[in-house]
Amino acid sequence: MTFLPLMDTLLETITSTPNNSQRQNFISLYAEICDWKLLVFLHFLWDILGYLSTLSKIFQRKNIQISDIDPIIELTLNKIQQQFLDYDDDERLP
Structure with missing residues (x-):
């Protein structure tokens, strides 16, 4: 970008x-x-845009169930966290 x-x-x-x-x-x-804060935010948004796009496409399906929404969001958040957040051995952010 x-x-x-x-x-x-x-x-x-x-x-x-x-x-x-x-x-x-x-x-x-x-x-x-x-401003560096805006630039960092835009780069992060660019990085996660693929995940958000996939999530949006899933939500646009006609056959999605209400009960599927929370697990899909949790899965997406977990993928983003695994890729972009650095956790220590105790699963906490340093």
Whole structure:
């Protein structure tokens, strides 16, 4: 996942916008996009998008039972946790 095309477009817009008020709005947007917390969140969201897509497709089936929902969500959460969270020997986050 790359944000370079978005950032390039935003920087081009900042430099080519004659309206000072709009330019300040674009600069604020650029600063918010560059925040490390947002970037970490977006990368994590990108990483789990496949799991969420699969979960969404399962929920769109016509024959899904209400009793199947909780186990399917738990399975998906467990897969995400196993792949992305680092547990110690006591099954706790360090």
